[in-house]
Amino acid sequence: MAKSKSEETPLMQQHKAIKTRYPDAVLLFRVGDFYETFNEDAVIASKVLGIVLTKRANGSASYVDLAGFPHHSLDTYLHKLVKAGYRVAVCDQLEDPKTVKGIVKRGVTEMVTPGVAVNDKILENANNNFLAAVHLHDDAAGVAFLDISTGEFFVAQGTIEYADKLLQSFKPAEVLYAKQQQKNFRQHFGTKFYTYTMDEWIFTATYAHEILLKQFETHSLKGFGVDGLTDAIIAAGAALHYLRDTEHPHLQHITNIQRIEQDDFLWMDRFTIRNLELLGSSVENGNTLLTTIDTTVSPMGARLLKRWLIFPLRDINQINERLDVVEYFIKETDLAKNLSLHLKQTGDLERLVSKIPLKKINPREVMSLAKALQQVCGVKSLLEKVPHPYLAQLAMTMDGCNEILDRILREVTETPPILVSKGEVIQMGIHTELDNLRKIARSGKDYLLQIQQKESEITGIPSLKIAFNNVFGYYLEVTNAHKNKVPETWIRKQTLANAERYITPELKEYEEKITGAEEKILALEAQLFEELLSALQPFIKPIQLNAQVMARIDCLLSFANNAVQFKYRRPHITDGFHLDIREGRHPVIERGLPPGESYVANDITLDKEKQQIIILTGPNMSGKSALLRQTALITLMAHMGSFVPAAAAEIGLTDKIFTRVGASDNLSGGESTFMVEMNETASIINNITPRSLVILDEIGRGTSTYDGISIAWSIVEYLHDMTSARPKTLFATHYHELNELENKHARIKNFHITNKESGNKVIFLRKLAPGGSRHSFGIHVARMAGMPPKLIERANEVLAHLEEKQIGGPMQEQVKHISAPAQKVQLSIFDAHSDTFKTIREMLENVDINRLTPVEALLKLSEIKHLL
Template structure:
């Protein structure tokens, strides 16, 4: 039988009313000195936080589940709940229980979700915590990325591939979209993000425009350069709405919104970001390019470096501007050392200043802010006369904010407590009343002795003493021997056997002062501190700009540090199409080598006229994949404005880097290795340009040998002949048959990774050399992996038998019969029956070559091979 409303306690009725407004959040309900959770929230809290689940009486004969923790542990437990993917509503007591009869008024003061977090324990210093909003328009997808902890706000608009790339690059902690677009979102972006859906009316143009104009206090959005991005504006409006909807009304630190323009950056799809291991390694705790390059010393620099990594520049002038600064820092070692010292002492200036409008900044952080502004002053002086234009311009944009800096240093003690409620935050001499109250509080006994001494001298009562009791406070006690000396102005309060007790107006006034002094002191300190925070509001934007300038300097100093320590060289960025890398090295693998080992450097030359496509063969584990990746990473680093691990490098401006590396199933999506491989390859084929760099590793291994070779062969021919773009391509393969392509296509060149056989062993020399390899040495690799000797012996027997029977001979014959460029492919039907020939001929007759997409061509070719 369901309990009636009257059966529940007033506390639980209040909880139910508040929980109804936040049904999808874990409600932390403040009760006295504890935060309590009830019912299903208690079960979640108990499991996630490891706290005891108990029961609490709720009216007559009913109970509710209960789990709680002390209020001072909020930060720790809040962090765990949010990290576990829960939305958390913090419900506080809005009244002092001492002054209220009955139930205390309560309300949600903060809503924390994975994408809306400002707590230091939840956030990572080196990473942004972006909230993303996605809106599917008629022709484009609008995206917004907002980090409430730093105030950074970005918008973009484009097709599905572009949106997917941005989501992979920003890696938001939470993604918002309209409920009606859930199917669309899952169709295009899967289930890899923490998502939250909102009502459709939030995702409308009018509402979004009003929301943004109100936030930025402008009449239009033209000044931000986003007025032509209607879908992006809708996404941005939704993100701001969500912040206010989650009890974050104070957003004065969100002062700007920036447009991300696709053509401004070197494009890498999410497969490339994954395959090149830019942000994540395929192994636990493995090194990435980010971890390898990151020698920044400030959180602002660490976060910015990650963004530079996934958004490399495409403007030659901007790239060279960065390279010039790196070269300058390498030469000016004393300056670099001084800048490093200043940056180290800055702390997380960006996040600290963002706490001001959120009312989350504490006195110690305000003092840290002042110390950071002192570092700004120091850096500005170091760079204001720099011969480097970029650095000089940065210094001109810096503002040490001397007015507020002086005010902080004058008003806040040098080492304040974390909480203003602890007192002892404000310097002496700031407020006359505060100083007086502190004097009373700190020197109470001394003052009482002064009153006692003064009155004793005036009255001649030598035995006079000042004392205190709970009945009538402070009093003067006079023995009966001296009571005739008591002045008429004294007021008698109590008669004892041998003495009388009196009070005076002065003593009563002091009593009132001393009893309320502590409370008044705290109230005055909070008032002065709040006034300081109010004054700081006016300095949010210049302080944010200082933080951005420091982030830039930190990243460039990091590049200089790497260049010096690991012998990186300045790349030459040109308007041409060539890639010419001399003695290139893989930056990540090189760092992970055992002490004493030297990385084997290699040259790579790619161009559109002579050597457009390199077919790379060689034994397993010989270093083919490393060579492919290092070419892409060196190209990427150059576009970031970093020096590169090479003796020299000429890098033609590159607009896109594509990689298809390795084979992996997408089991959750119901896709086989081969389907994943074909999807990723199709994405490359459909998006290449003349400035693209294409890295292909072992294409076609996900299907049968004949199918795989056919597809790999046709891909190379397509890149060589069937597209006018001529993208620079590195193609590593185990299919030695592809070496035949060099004889048929002028811009295809064979190379192999050298090895040396010693008896029945193989030594990998890891050096690139012209010409193709005819052996894969798979059994040798199996031996190195520790396979049982009897298994290896049997493998050699089978291999010898297959070679004797020439199992591959028909295939080689088939490949050699493919004549001419891919646009004029003619098939010999080899050993096929006449019926099969007719069937294939009919299929080909029905194909409209001019309307056939690359993917359809690949699938059609696969179908033909299956018939054969």
């Protein structure tokens, strides 16, 4: 039977009313010194947090589930709930229980969701915590990415594919979209993101403009370069609305919105980001390019480097600008060392300053902010003395914020507590009344000692002592041996077994004075600290700019450090289409080699005129895939403005890097390995430009041998014959038949990875050499993998049998006679009416194709060959 409201306790009535407004969130309800959860929230909290689930009475003859934890443990438990994917509403007491009769007023002071988090335990130093919003419009999309913990705000607009690539790159913690777009969103982006849907009216241009103009206090958005990007603006407006809807009204640190323009950056689709293992490894806990090149020393630098990796530059001047600074740091070792020392002591300035408007910064963090500003001053001073135009320009954009820095150092104690309520936050000499109150509080002990000595002399009680408890404050304690000496003016408060406790008017008067002073001290300190935070508000934007400059310097110093430590060289970026890498190395594999083992470097040359496509063959495990990937990674690193792992590199400006590497299923989407492979390859072919670099590895392996060879063959020819593009292409394959393409097309060249056979062993030399390879040594690799000897022996027998039947030979001969594409003419092998063809027809009619194995099919083909 449903319980009526009148039967519920007043506390539960209040909880129910607040919970109704936040039905999809776990409500942490402050009751005294605990945060309590009730009903279904209690079940969730008990399971996720590992706390005890109990029951408590709720009015007459009813119970509710209950689970709680101490209020001081909020950060720890909040972190666990949000990481588990729950939205959490923090409901606090809005009144002092001591001053209220009846139920205490309560309200939600903060809503924390995966994409809206500022708690240090939830956030990762090296990663942004982006909230994304997506607005779908026909075949286009607007996207916005907002990190409330740093104030960074980005928008973009373009195709669905572009939006998908950005979502994969930014990896937002939460994605917002309109409720009516749920089907479309899942169709285009799947279910891999934590999402939240909102009402359709929020995703309108008028409302978005209104909320953005109010946030930035401007009359238009033209100054941000986003005016006209309607879909992107709608997404940005939805993100801001969500912040306000989750009880985050103070957003003064969100001062700017930046446009991500697709043409400004080297394009890599999500397959390429995955295949090149830029951010994630296919091996558990494996190294990535990011972990390999990230030697930044500040959290801001680490986050920016990740963005540089995902968005490499396409402007040759900007690339050379970074390369110039890296080269300068390599030469000026003392400058680099001193800058690095300052950066290490800066901490996360970007997130510290963002806590000011959010009312989340504590006294200790304010002092950390001051120390970070001191490091900013140190960096600015160093750069101002440097005769380098780019670094000098950075120095000019930095602001030491000396006024507020001096005020913090003057007003805040050197080692303040985390909580203002602990006291000792404000220094002496700042506020006269505060100083006087402190003298009263601090001299209290001395004064009490004087009272004790005076009363002891007057009464003749040598063992008299003064103490304190929470029941009746300060008191005088007299042992039973001397209680007959107690004056009549003393008031007895407590009798013990061996003593009695008394108070005096003088003692109570001073107690009130001390207690009042301590309360006033805390109130004054809280007031003065709040005034300091208000004074910090105008400095938010210049401090954010300082953080951005420090992050940029950190990244460039990281590039310089890598170049010196790992012998990277400066790439030469040109406006041409030539790619020439001398003694190139794979940065990730090289770093993971055992001590004493050196990476086998290789040269790669690709251009549009003579060597546009390289067909790369070689044994399994010989290093083909590594060579393909290192070519792409070196090109990518050069466009980031980094030195590269090579003896020398001339790299023509590249606008897109495409890769199709490895095999993977999309079972949930009903797509086979081969279908996924064809989808990705089709996407590459349909988006190629003259400046593209294409990396293809083992195309066609997901289907039958003949289909695979046919598709791979035609792909290579298509890329060669694209008069509008001629993309630079590396094509690794086990289909040795493709080597014949070199004889038919001018710009296709064969190369192989060398090996040496010694007895029954194969030694992989990992060196690139001209010419094609005819062996894959697959059985040898199977032996290395630990296959049973009997299985290996049988495999060799089958291979020998197939070779004896010349299954491989005729195919090699057949492909030599494949000519370039000609006019389509339909021919039949049965057009001739000889007895031989009649016999072949009868043989084929008698074959049960559904039961034919691949080996039997090849044997049958050999039989037909002999008849011909």
